[in-house]
Amino acid sequence: MGGNAVLQSREGPLLASLKESVINFETETLVELCRNYLELGLDANKAVFEGLIPGMLEVGRLYEEQIYFIPEMLMCAETLYTGLEIFQPHMTSSVQHAKGKILIGVVEGDVHDIGKNLVRMMFEIAGYQVTDLGRDVPMDVFLKTALNEDFNLVCMSSMMSTTMYEMKTLIKNLKEKKPELKVMIGGAPVSKLHAIKWRADGYAPDAQKALVVVQQLLNTIKLINEERRL
Known part of the structure; x- marks a missing residue:
């Protein structure tokens, strides 16, 4: 051998x-x-x-x-x-070409944050700069932070069917005020279909998939910015 x-x-x-x-x-x-x-x-x-x-x-x-x-x-x-x-x-970073600033949090009314914490951990290990708003985040706090700071991506989650629709409203408000901002959603009751209907840019069912989706989204942002500079 x-x-x-x-x-x-x-x-x-x-x-x-x-x-x-x-x-x-x-x-x-x-x-x-x-x-x-x-x-x-x-x-x-x-x-x-x-x-x-x-x-x-x-x-x-x-x-x-x-x-x-x-x-x-x-x-x-x-x-x-x-x-x-x-x-x-x-370790060697496999995402040096796609690093960015990420905002993450659990929407208002939901205190389940284990999944969110695992996703944040994956992002940090991969070398991203992450701001974690925590759990049960009021919509105005999510909006104010996302709009007033220079984030490339906003990640939001919900583990409850009763609170998941907060994401729909939050995405709508974010896209109206800052259409170039990318948004990813996740959580047990959430599906890819919800992401499509609510105009989210990405969806991930778990922490490992979330890292892959983030790499893809931030690579897209980089390519768009490079084309604009040409």
Whole structure:
């Protein structure tokens, strides 16, 4: 078996172990796994996006299903950030050509912010500058912040069918006052069809997809700006 094949055969189990260490908040085990992973010369980006982040996404699911609670969430997050501190000096940014400023928040009336926090974390790891308004954000605060500061993208979420229509009104107001501003939406009751009907520029069902959509949207903005300068 060649050297690359040997590394690949060891990479998969290590990624799975990184994920499990986050889920089980085993910080000491994670530190050892991170060091072993780097000593093998494996890709730090892959460790984060295919090991640590999937672990935290699973933690979010466990929290939503009330299997995990706030103490477990905090311990898992501490384990995650320990791994990030180890890997970040070895990471290469795959989004340098698309970096931008992002505003994110949960719409008014909704206090569910686990998904939003995971999305924010993904953006920050990828190198974006993120302003987080938190949860249950009044519409006037969302509007004022989005319109008065120089953001490339506004991301909003709702986990409740009773509050998701706040996004429709917010998008309408944003597009009327600042039509060039890109908007992405997400949340359990939200679908791609809602995004189309409400004139959102993007939709993502989860944190990993959100990062892909953001890259696409900000690349589009960059291309438009370059064409205008020609």
